[in-house]
Amino acid sequence: MIPTAARGWVLGTTNYAEADKIAQLYTLQLGRVKAMVKGIRKPKSKLASSIDLFTESSFSLFKKSTASLYVLGQAKVLNDNSALKNDFQVITCLQVLSETVTQATPEGEPHPEIYELLKETLVALEKEPRSSELLLTAFVLKLMEDLGYPLELENCAECGETIVAQRVYLIPHRGGALCESCHGSTAAKFQVNKMALEILKKLRRTPAERVHVLKLQPVLSRQIFMTVMGYLERTLEKPFRSLEYYAKVLPLETR
Numbered sequence: 001m002i003p004t005a006a007r008g009w010v011l012g013t014t015n016y017a018e019a020d021k022i023a024q025l026y027t028l029q030l031g032r033v034k035a036m037v038k039g040i041r042k043p044k045s046k047l048a049s050s051i052d053l054f055t056e057s058s059f060s061l062f063k064k065s066t067a068s069l070y071v072l073g074q075a076k077v078l079n080d081n082s083a084l085k086n087d088f089q090v091i092t093c094l095q096v097l098s099e100t101v102t103q104a105t106p107e108g109e110p111h112p113e114i115y116e117l118l119k120e121t122l123v124a125l126e127k128e129p130r131s132s133e134l135l136l137t138a139f140v141l142k143l144m145e146d147l148g149y150p151l152e153l154e155n156c157a158e159c160g161e162t163i164v165a166q167r168v169y170l171i172p173h174r175g176g177a178l179c180e181s182c183h184g185s186t187a188a189k190f191q192v193n194k195m196a197l198e199i200l201k202k203l204r205r206t207p208a209e210r211v212h213v214l215k216l217q218p219v220l221s222r223q224i225f226m227t228v229m230g231y232l233e234r235t236l237e238k239p240f241r242s243l244e245y246y247a248k249v250l251p252l253e254t255r
């Protein structure tokens with residue numbers, strides 16, 4: 001069997017059988033795929049360091065045409081992103097990031113632009129850990145665009161009118177921001193004020209390396225982060241477990 005070479009990150013693992021794990025990978029060449037990592041839970045496994053969360057490695061993957069899983073043959077660490085793993089807030093953000101990519105990206109579909117976006121986001125997280133919440137918010141806004149369901153923020157997603165009201169409703173499954181007359185009585189909506197809307201627009205067009213220039217009050221940063229994450233959750237109809245954990249371990253008043 002000829003292996004497929006792919007570079008990428010491990011997004012998470014689950015234990016399998018006695019000594020194995022199934023790893024969720026995000027790769028440049030194959031997109032998101034699952035791979036069996038045999039013997040990884042044995043003390044001297046050579047693959048251990050390469051299956052750390054968000055360690056970038058080059059993987060050698062095998063798959064029989066009938067199998068649904070790849071098997072990880074070899075892995076070589078390219079960048080362990082160790083600086084990312086020293087900061088508790090960043091580590092918690094990485095968990096949200098890994099769940100976001102796992103839930104939002106289709107399996108087995110390469111998206112080089114998403115790979116690049118992830119890479120830029122990880123580099124920026126390493127340099128500017130204090131901006132992690134905004135970096136993640138910007139990542140999700142750009143990810144939705146790359147996946148083909150951008151969040152409409154400029155004009156009303158239904159009637160196309162410019163949004164002038166002080167309050168704007170972001171409504172999942174209806175394209176994003178809706179004006180006062182279109183939003184109706186939908187229960188599933190996220191309200192943002194004009195200022196938050198402007199910040200979201202700005203975040204989407206700011207490259208990850210420049211996001212830290214934007215300085216926001218923690219309360220506002222948290223609000224827009226939770227709004228965008230909530231919008232994505234509703235769009236995908238999949239609850240994110242990491243968000244509840246995030247809010248619990250990083251309460252606003254102690255930051």
Ligand SMILES: [Zn+2]
Pocket residue numbers: 156157158159160161178179180181182183
């Ligand atoms: Zn409208």
